[in-house]
Amino acid sequence: MKKIILCDSCGAINRIDNDKLQSSGAVCGKCSKDLNTSAKVTSISFEKLEKIIKHAQLPVFVDAYADWCGPCKMYGPIFSEFAQSNWRSGEFYKIDTEKNPMISVKFGIRGIPTTLLFKNGKLAHSQSGVLQVPHLNQMLSM
Incomplete structure (x- = not known):
C-alpha cells in the first residue's frame, strides 16, 4: 500500500x-x-481533500472543525493521538469548515467537530461530536 x-x-x-x-x-x-x-495530521483545503480521497489506497480520516469551536479544540489532540498510533494504516487530515464551506455542503455536516471516513473514494462513515480513541479504532476496522 x-x-x-x-x-x-x-x-x-x-x-x-x-x-x-x-x-x-x-x-x-x-x-x-x-x-x-x-506522523502528523495535515490541514488541507477542500479541493486538495477531493484529490486525496480519489487517489488514496488507505482509509482517509478527516476532522472537520472550526477554530472558534470549544469541542473541536478538545477533539484535536484526541484525533492527533489516534493518527500517531495508526499512521501507517490510514491518511489523517483536518479541514476548517469556515474556510472550506463546500465540505459541509457536499457531506452534510451539520455539527462540528465531525469525523469523516472515506474508503475506496467514497464516504464510508460520518460521526459528529468528540470521539474517543476506542471509537476511532472501531471506525478504522469498519
Whole structure:
C-alpha cells in the first residue's frame, strides 16, 4: 500500500510505499524538496481533500472543525493521538469548515467537530461530536 504525503513546500500530492517511509531521502516528485514523512495530521483545503480521497489506497480520516469551536479544540489532540498510533494504516487530515464551506455542503455536516471516513473514494462513515480513541479504532476496522 502507498501512503499519501503532501509536500510542505509546494503542496503536491506524493505517494510513497509504506515500507519506504522510514528510509530517509524521500523527495517531492514536483519540486524535489525533502518530504516530511513523520506522523502528523495535515490541514488541507477542500479541493486538495477531493484529490486525496480519489487517489488514496488507505482509509482517509478527516476532522472537520472550526477554530472558534470549544469541542473541536478538545477533539484535536484526541484525533492527533489516534493518527500517531495508526499512521501507517490510514491518511489523517483536518479541514476548517469556515474556510472550506463546500465540505459541509457536499457531506452534510451539520455539527462540528465531525469525523469523516472515506474508503475506496467514497464516504464510508460520518460521526459528529468528540470521539474517543476506542471509537476511532472501531471506525478504522469498519
